[in-house]
Amino acid sequence: MNSRAAILNRIAKAGREPTTSVIAPQSDQSGCTHATLDTHTPDTDLWQRFTQRLKDNGITSRQCRDAAEIPTCVADLANITTSNPQRVCIAPHAMFQDRDWNTAGVSEMHYGSWKTGDGVAVSHARLGIADSGSLVLASGEDSPTGLAFLPEIHIIALQRNSLVATLTDAMVRFAEWKNMKRNSLPRAINIVSGASRTADIAGKIVHGAHGPRKLCVVIYDNA
Amino acid sequence: MHPETHHFSERSKRAAQDKDLQDALEGLATGFVARRKDAIADCAHFEALRNQGRDIRTRTCADLERHLLSFEAKAEQAGSRIHWAETGDDACAIVEKICRDAEAQSIVKGKSMVSEEIGLNAHLEASGYAVVETDLGEYLLQLRGETPSHIIAPAIHLSEHQARATFLKSHDTLNPKRDLGTPETIVGEARALMRDKFLNADVGITGANFLIAETGSAVVVTNEGNGDLSATLPKVHIIVTSLDKVVPTLGETSILLQLLARSATGQAMTAYTTLFTGPRHSTDLDGPDACHIIIVDNGRSDILASDAAEVLNCIRCGACLNHCPIYTTVGGHSYGWVYPGPIGAALNPALLDLASTRDLPDASTLCGRCEEVCPVKIPLPKLLRQWRAKDYARRQTSRKKLAIMAWAWMAKRPTLYALWASVIARALKSRHGAHHTVPLAKGWTTHRDFPASEGQTFQAQWRRAKKKARPS
Ligand code: SF4
Numbered sequence: 164m165n166s167r168a169a170i171l172n173r174i175a176k177a178g179r180e181p182t183t184s185v186i187a188p189q190s191d192q193s194g195c196t197h198a199t200l201d202t203h204t205p206d207t208d209l210w211q212r213f214t215q216r217l218k219d220n221g222i223t224s225r226q227c228r229d230a231a232e233i234p235t236c237v238a239d240l241a242n243i244t245t246s247n248p249q250r251v252c253i254a255p256h257a258m259f260q261d262r263d264w265n266t267a268g269v270s271e272m273h274y275g276s277w278k279t280g281d282g283v284a285v286s287h288a289r290l291g292i293a294d295s296g297s298l299v300l301a302s303g304e305d306s307p308t309g310l311a312f313l314p315e316i317h318i319i320a321l322q323r324n325s326l327v328a329t330l331t332d333a334m335v336r337f338a339e340w341k342n343m344k345r346n347s348l349p350r351a352i353n354i355v356s357g358a359s360r361t362a363d364i365a366g367k368i369v370h371g372a373h374g375p376r377k378l379c380v381v382i383y384d385n386a
Numbered sequence: 387m388h389p390e391t392h393h394f395s396e397r398s399k400r401a402a403q404d405k406d407l408q409d410a411l412e413g414l415a416t417g418f419v420a421r422r423k424d425a426i427a428d429c430a431h432f433e434a435l436r437n438q439g440r441d442i443r444t445r446t447c448a449d450l451e452r453h454l455l456s457f458e459a460k461a462e463q464a465g466s467r468i469h470w471a472e473t474g475d476d477a478c479a480i481v482e483k484i485c486r487d488a489e490a491q492s493i494v495k496g497k498s499m500v501s502e503e504i505g506l507n508a509h510l511e512a513s514g515y516a517v518v519e520t521d522l523g524e525y526l527l528q529l530r531g532e533t534p535s536h537i538i539a540p541a542i543h544l545s546e547h548q549a550r551a552t553f554l555k556s557h558d559t560l561n562p563k564r565d566l567g568t569p570e571t572i573v574g575e576a577r578a579l580m581r582d583k584f585l586n587a588d589v590g591i592t593g594a595n596f597l598i599a600e601t602g603s604a605v606v607v608t609n610e611g612n613g614d615l616s617a618t619l620p621k622v623h624i625i626v627t628s629l630d631k632v633v634p635t636l637g638e639t640s641i642l643l644q645l646l647a648r649s650a651t652g653q654a655m656t657a658y659t660t661l662f663t664g665p666r667h668s669t670d671l672d673g674p675d676a677c678h679i680i681i682v683d684n685g686r687s688d689i690l691a692s693d694a695a696e697v698l699n700c701i702r703c704g705a706c707l708n709h710c711p712i713y714t715t716v717g718g719h720s721y722g723w724v725y726p727g728p729i730g731a732a733l734n735p736a737l738l739d740l741a742s743t744r745d746l747p748d749a750s751t752l753c754g755r756c757e758e759v760c761p762v763k764i765p766l767p768k769l770l771r772q773w774r775a776k777d778y779a780r781r782q783t784s785r786k787k788l789a790i791m792a793w794a795w796m797a798k799r800p801t802l803y804a805l806w807a808s809v810i811a812r813a814l815k816s817r818h819g820a821h822h823t824v825p826l827a828k829g830w831t832t833h834r835d836f837p838a839s840e841g842q843t844f845q846a847q848w849r850r851a852k853k854k855a856r857p858s
Contacts, residue, residue, distance in 0.1 A: 170629065170681075177450075266553075297659075302670055307670075309619070312618065313615075336635040345463070345667060347465070348661065350664055350665065352660065352661040357657040359657060361610050363523035363526065366410075366417045366542070369573045370576060371608070372576075373520070373577055373581075
């Protein structure tokens, strides 16, 4: 008997009866069970909660009217000036293309994956989560995963109508993000809730352990 | 990691006297415990989440075969290779073969308790591979040749001074006069060194906090982001995990993630929570070309059939450690194996054996704090009591039982019994009225003297007295 069969056989023999649960499971066609989950909608205004949570998580946020203002917000958040030029790596997302980065002061920039020497990276979020102050990124042709982990400063753009209340609200939606060809989720879905940090030196929290030291969000209205 | 669970008693005594360790453990109360308390106060529905968490784990374990099969099918559909390992050695051999096929020169690794359990680093190093632990705490331990002392904060036992000294000694090609005066500078040095390792690694190994059956995804949670770098930059990603990590759906995983972050570090969400599903797609701009998932059993399927099955509900948050009066006094190394604290005391006898771990279930005051804080409500005190009862029964069957059987045999033979008793009575006679030591009775004589005997059994004295009183 191979390992797989031996293990599954022992599990089957354990013969534990499925117990009834307070979460009534419903079967879908995949044979998986979906729980009826208490998604707990926050009573306070979603946006108020979101911005408060971002602050709690040490995430700096800027609001702008439309996507055309994103370059100016990026330059401001990363403190890019002529005396502090920084190379910016920008995800090749439709919202970032054909923008006037140069006028905003971002003269050194490229679209695509992170390269050694890129101090700042800009990516686009699929969702924001009010309850935990998180941003959800999904890998794909317009979103390289490395941007979230390799620069010193990571800036995430979030469209205003992409905010959901809870982590559960966000995660149940992932199922809709299936790549048609492979019928599977994006390779990496990152739920980012703060800059990289560690408490491994005597319990003191230090930012920039491996990834970004600073995380910022630009929230823009639907253009 | 080689189990040394039978040294609990000596180690814990030493730990209680270790000033550095005691200072480090004191920090738990102001750190993890206080932050968890605040995070829970800020979450009105935390108790409801706990009930859901317990139900999700219990129900999943009750129907584990179906969920594992569903996970396997979805993960393969997404392009992952699934490997099943019955034992730790099997798992190590599978990882080694993948590294060999990938012609790996260098390997980066994220924190994984299962890989500690199966001794993966030692195995790979013995096979000639350079493996670098990338979690800062684990990296410090690797340089020092130590093992983790906490489930989520492996180097909690080290002081800032010890971390600095370790870097000065190990990074000996750097300027010895460089500034490492603050935690920030120590972290900065690790970051710079590690960046090169990440960019040049051929294989990245991580664990998984959860496996999602609905989508075939593996969830990795870190605050440093090292797990994501290990999973994204090298051309091969290997996930080493155990079969109890499976969760049926995305929605249910979201409940467990909320419980995990709040209970572990007191965050609403950990900095990076990532769902990995298969290797890179053809249009992706980065990510590995291959993704292997190794599902390790290593005794868990047997636990599932036992009365200790509830230990498999654990989501490894570490809260029971932080709140345990024993753990916070003796530290993690006293427990002698990968899993310390109350969960270790309940799990290790099941994963190893009761004979070598029998001190661990005793290392509890049964105060119940662990169960109170456990996000999935595992009845840890009940499980510990169960192990104590089993150990008692087990030991009854060995030495004690043998002694009782011998006594019973003798007691049924009055002449022999009287002879034996008179020998003992004579041996215990003393001019001083008491003995300071008596063979086989150290437990008594350590604290008090043993009264001397009259030199004769009661029956012999009775017979003599009767003889004397009889008129001749
Ligand atoms: S037993 Fe409960 S409290 Fe302890 S680590 Fe596991 S989930 Fe956390």
